[in-house]
Amino acid sequence: MKHILDGAQREVLDQLSWSNVLLGFDFDGTLAPIVDDPARAQMKLSTRRLLGQLAQLYPCVVISGRSVRDVESRLEGIALRSVIGNHGLEPWRSSVSLRRQVALWRRRLAPLLAELAGVELEDKTYSLAIHYRRSRAKKAALASISAALAGIGDVRRIAGKQVVNVLPLGAPHKGMALERERDRLRCDTAFFIGDDETDEDVFGLGRPGRLLTVRVGRSRATQASYCLGKQSEIDALLQRLIELRRDAAAGQRRRAR
Numbered sequence: 001m002k003h004i005l006d007g008a009q010r011e012v013l014d015q016l017s018w019s020n021v022l023l024g025f026d027f028d029g030t031l032a033p034i035v036d037d038p039a040r041a042q043m044k045l046s047t048r049r050l051l052g053q054l055a056q057l058y059p060c061v062v063i064s065g066r067s068v069r070d071v072e073s074r075l076e077g078i079a080l081r082s083v084i085g086n087h088g089l090e091p092w093r094s095s096v097s098l099r100r101q102v103a104l105w106r107r108r109l110a111p112l113l114a115e116l117a118g119v120e121l122e123d124k125t126y127s128l129a130i131h132y133r134r135s136r137a138k139k140a141a142l143a144s145i146s147a148a149l150a151g152i153g154d155v156r157r158i159a160g161k162q163v164v165n166v167l168p169l170g171a172p173h174k175g176m177a178l179e180r181e182r183d184r185l186r187c188d189t190a191f192f193i194g195d196d197e198t199d200e201d202v203f204g205l206g207r208p209g210r211l212l213t214v215r216v217g218r219s220r221a222t223q224a225s226y227c228l229g230k231q232s233e234i235d236a237l238l239q240r241l242i243e244l245r246r247d248a249a250a251g252q253r254r255r256a257r
Contacts, residue, residue, distance in 0.1 A: 001215070001218050001219070001222070001224070001226065001227040002225070002226050002227070003226070003227055003228070003229060004214050004226040004227065004228060004237065005228070005233065005236055005237060005240065009226065012212065012226075013240060013241065013244055014244055014248075016189070016191060016212060016241075016244075017241065017244035017245045017247070017248045018248045019188060019189045020186075020187050020188040020189065021058060021059075021187055021188070021189045021190065021191055022058075022059050022060075022061065022081075022178075022181060022182045022185055022187035022189070022190045022191070023054065023058045023059070023060045023061070023190075023191050023192075023241070024060075024061050024062070024063055024178050024181070024190060024191065024192040024193075024202070025051075025060070025061070025062050025063070025192070025193055025194075026062070026063065026064060026065075026174075026192075026193065026194035026195060026198075026199055027041075027062055027064040027065075027066060027071050027074065027075075028041055028064070028065070028066070028195075029161060029194075029195035029196060029216060029231055030193055030194055030195050030216050030231065030234065031043050031047060031051065031062070031234060032044075032047070032074070033231050033232070034161055034231070036133055036134060038122065038129075038131065041074070042074055043074070044235070046235050047234055047235055047238065048078070050235055050238040050239060050242065051075075051078055051238060052077070052078050052079070053238075053242050054238055054241060054242055055078055055079045055080055055081075056079065057241075057242060057245040057246070057249075058241070058245060059081045059185050059187060060080050060081060061080060061081050061082045061083070061084065061178075061181050062075060062080060062082075062083050062084070063084045063087075063088060063174045063177050063178060063192075063202075064083070064084070064085055064087075065085075065086065065087050065124075065127075065129065065160070065165060065198055066085055066086075066124065067085045067086060067090060067124045067125055067126070068083055068084070068085035068086075068090050068091055069085075070085070070124070071083055071085055081181070081185060082181055084174075084177045084181070085124070085126075086124055086125075086126045086127045086167070086171075087127065087158065087165065087167060087171075087173055087174055087198055087201075088171075088172045088173045088174040088175070088176055088177030088178075088201070089126050089127065089167065089168075089171045089172050089173075090125075090126050092172055092177065092180065093171060093172050094125075094126050098126055098168060099125055099126060101168065102123070102124075102125065102126055102127060102128060102168075103123075105128055105152050105155070105166065106121065106123050106128060108151065108152050109121060109128070109130075109148055109149070109152065112144075112148040112151070113130065113144075113145070113148055116132075116135070116141055116144055116145075117135060117136070117137075118132060118133075118134035118135030118136060118137075118141065119131065119132050119134075119135055119141050119144075119145065120132075120134070127165060127166060127167045127168075127171075128165070128166040129160075129163050129164070129165050129166070130145050130163065130164045130165075130166065131162065131163045132145065132162055132163070132164075133161075133162040133163070138162065142164070145164050146164075149164070149166065154169050155167065155168065155169060156168065156169050156170075156171065158197055158198050159196075159197050160196050160197060160198055161195075161196050165198060173201035174192075174194070174198065174199060174201045174202045175201040175202045175204065175205045176201075178190055178192055178202050178205075179205070188210070189209075189210050189211065189212070190207075190210065190211050190212075191211075191212045191213075191214075192211070192212075192213050192214070193213070193214040193215070193216065193228070193234075193237070194214075194215065194216065194224075195215065195216035195217060195231065199215070199224075200222065200223055203215065203222060203223040203224040203225075204223045212225060212226070213225050213226070214226045214227060214228060214237075215227045215228075216228045216230065216231050216233075216234070217229070217230065217231075
């Protein structure tokens with residue numbers, strides 16, 4: 001995969017900075033490092049500062065697997081155009097009936113998962129996440145999770161980094177959410193960066209010339225066009241986008257004189 005910060009890719013980001021572009025970001029594993037306890041995830045202070053500056057220069061959105069309330073609390077004070085949760089579903093298609101459906105899944109799954117050491121069931125109101133990062137027998141835990149899910153009917157399962165996400169079939173996904181926000185904000189192009197399988201719904205959209213996609217971490221299986229080597233490089237990418245946008249604005253002012 002091509003590393004987006006390599007010198008050879010400078011023109012790609014340069015062209016992006018001149019365009020009417022929407023910037024979209026995943027949260028966990030992208031803006032914030034992955035941690036053993038999801039409740040403790042947070043951006044580094046440097047990332048928060050840079051994201052705040054970036055949101056003053058470009059329209060920016062965050063599309064996360066977390067609930068909207070959860071991820072908003074971790075982004076407080078940053079002038080984002082929108083925060084979208086539950087993998088693109090919330091708030092667009094959140095409803096009382098869906099909340100009841102997810103509550104039913106939780107009641108059925110809880111006793112089946114309770115005896116699995118290191119496995120945690122997270123209720124995100126409109127979807128569920130089953131974490132097995134703390135399990136010492138991850139293959140066995142994943143097999144038990146799959147067996148438990150087989151008993152709750154038709155659902156969409158999205159594997160993440162040592163987590164299984166459980167969503168309604170046909171629910172809006174991150175790709176649909178990004179496209180919806182691009183249309184709503186009347187942007188011509190979009191940029192999105194994420195780190196795992198839940199972000200492939202964006203990476204797989206195609207849209208040559210209209211969508212630039214970056215995956216955190218190299219992967220032969222990804223549909224993303226570019227990559228960062230690791231999450232800790234996010235600050236360098238944000239800084240590059242800030243500098244290029246400021247340079248573009250300065251160039252426009254010079255030509256206007």
